[in-house]
Amino acid sequence: MKNILIIIKKEIKDTLKNKAVFLQFVIMPVLTLIMENAINVEGMPELYFMKMFSIMFIGMAPLAACAAIISEEKEKNTLRVLMMSNVKPWQYLIGIGVYVWIICMCGAAVMSIGLKGKDVLIYLSVMGVGFAISILIGSCVGIYAKNQMVATSLYMPVFMVLAFLPMLALFNETIKKVSKIFYTQQIRMILDDMSFDGITYQSAIIVSVNTALAIALFFLIFKKKGLE
């Protein structure tokens, strides 16, 4: 427990100085605030930008942050020092995961400013689940890649699928059929309805299967690669 907190503390100090990761955390919330307030076209669906950016946030920030943080620590050999100082791999990974999740939730809280009071709970719950799955996938990339270069090239296609397909699906029904199998599209659909009652069995099942696959992949890669 102590070590997990130490990792979280370290990351808080480091993120403020790490522009690449820091931008990931703030860009979508800031864009949302600006666009929702600045652009108001007649007949545009409610919270158009907010929903679009929320999904991009899920598909981008936790993924990129986890992949970048873990692969950098491997590349610079700081992770090895932590391991030799009796920080257990699971403590490290939980520390990074919890930290990224909390920061992303803060971002989501900022994005939820335009929501009606009763919608905030469902919004944050759904976003929280989305972040968690993305964190698992981002960690898979970070653990698998041996340096930051490899991590970036691995995470790019994943990010395109998870973040962009749901956006393209707004304009194209065929793409929507494909993107439905991913949790980001399902979360988008839940956000469109914005109520717990509106969550279909199909959505619940697909998100669960996505979660299960992410967890399985995570343990598979972790078992194969470890943290060294």
Added chain:
Amino acid sequence: MIRCKDIHKSFGEKEVLKGISFDIPNGKIFGLLGPSGAGKTTLIKILTGQLDFEKGEAYILNKDVSKLTGEDKADIGIMMDQFGVYERLSCMDNLKIFADIYGIPKSRIIETLALVGLEDAINKAASDLSKGMRVRLQLARVFLNTPSILFLDEPTTGLDPMTQKLIHKIILDKKESGCTIFLTTHNMEEAAKLCDEVALLNEGVIVDSGSPKDICRRYNHQKKILIHLTSGKDMEFTHDGKCAEQICRLMEDGKIETIHSSEPNLETVFLELTGRKLED
């Protein structure tokens, strides 16, 4: 305390360590000398449980190195240049992480940074440190807590003579307080000054070992006397009656500028044993 027996290690086809054995008693400084690529770092990795090996036995703290627990690791300090620092964090914040892990108070961090002469760089980001300062930061991390075994991989390479002296003093102080120290170096003087025992490693084999003095004495078979004359000429003499007379005459005539006996140092011993220079 640190013991290994017949260790073999290969990377692919290439056998890097070919049967290494030694035994380091508590509270001693052991120096591993060898040219670049001899396998020094590889041996440290094996002894600290970071690397598997094919054959042999390795024990530290009376435990098989593959069975070291978390508490054991807190009792082992390792400094090697492959270990990174957090580039964006300050010296203080870098050490704070490890101080928190070991439960060490903040005052001790400042103390340790002062110990290695980094007191003016406390708030400097690690990425802004010079090479020598970075080495000192890595050393500070090891000196932060008080482990009973230290592994130092070339702790003074790239440091200026003043800082080298400083580090030597810290190492000797650590020994004084009962610490067992395993260090590698290219620097013969350093080894002769610090180490109770050295082993000369060449191409994966320990070619000789013992106290630095013993080793040098053992290879003192030439026993030459070198004389530099006031005229600028250099002369070489052996230990026998005829040479003694000659030297005596030169001395009476006041022709001698300097006179030296040429005892071998670790450098020349190494050269003789392997035909290779240590530093290059």
